[in-house]
Amino acid sequence: MRTLSATLNARQAPVSPAAGTAAPIVLVHGAWVGEWCWEPIVGLLEAAGRPVHVVSLTGHGARRSESGPHITLGDHVADVVAMFDEHDLVEATLVGHSYGGRVITRAWPQVATRVRRMIYLDAHAPLGPADAAGAEPYEVDDDGLIAFTEFVPSEGVVDAAFFERLVPQSARTLAEPFRVELPASLDKTFVHASAEPSGQFQSYAEAARRDPAWRYLEVQATHWLMYTHPHEVTAIILDPDHA
Numbered sequence: 001m002r003t004l005s006a007t008l009n010a011r012q013a014p015v016s017p018a019a020g021t022a023a024p025i026v027l028v029h030g031a032w033v034g035e036w037c038w039e040p041i042v043g044l045l046e047a048a049g050r051p052v053h054v055v056s057l058t059g060h061g062a063r064r065s066e067s068g069p070h071i072t073l074g075d076h077v078a079d080v081v082a083m084f085d086e087h088d089l090v091e092a093t094l095v096g097h098s099y100g101g102r103v104i105t106r107a108w109p110q111v112a113t114r115v116r117r118m119i120y121l122d123a124h125a126p127l128g129p130a131d132a133a134g135a136e137p138y139e140v141d142d143d144g145l146i147a148f149t150e151f152v153p154s155e156g157v158v159d160a161a162f163f164e165r166l167v168p169q170s171a172r173t174l175a176e177p178f179r180v181e182l183p184a185s186l187d188k189t190f191v192h193a194s195a196e197p198s199g200q201f202q203s204y205a206e207a208a209r210r211d212p213a214w215r216y217l218e219v220q221a222t223h224w225l226m227y228t229h230p231h232e233v234t235a236i237i238l239d240p241d242h243a
Helices: 005-009 035-047 061-066 073-087 100-114 160-164 199-210 230-238
Strands: 025-028 052-055 092-097 115-121 187-193 215-219
Touching (some): 025 035, 035 061, 035 230, 187 199, 215 230
Parallel strands (some): 025 052
């Protein structure tokens, strides 16, 4: 385990990769939010010379007009696969935050030959006890939607626009199994936001820390670590081995 907060607080902007190594980065957001949640780090990643592709999951962000209880995890997986197909992506770093970990895990078999690295930012991951794979006990309204009541950012972390852009999450997206067995040879990183550890992600973090097939990192951050620690998150995405 490496604790990154002390090291990376003093780190300068990430160094651009060597010529010919600008592999693409694909960012997949979590529940309730949209592609806009990556705004704090997209510019930093692009400044390092990496092409960045931010997925807008069906019913969220730029596609919020499509929101509804009919949306499934499979729909969101299809969004990720479509991004790879549309841009003919290869050697990609695939990043999922929170619920986005479910999406990238289920998407992996369809894009496996085009993915070089998988990064789980305080996310659901194919790790830990089997009972962690089921739907979480959220309160579902009569329309089959889940309101944003979990992981509310601390005061000052986000602005009012964050809350204005949220949409309810379809309960069906959390009702499907998501686990896929990822090969030991695949480059896999789990990033634990340890300042406010969530019981929902603690089992994944503990399992990643024990599993030699995974790289385990900690950031002294809240769940919204792309807002509170954008430079640290950027460094991890660019090169976790040297972050």
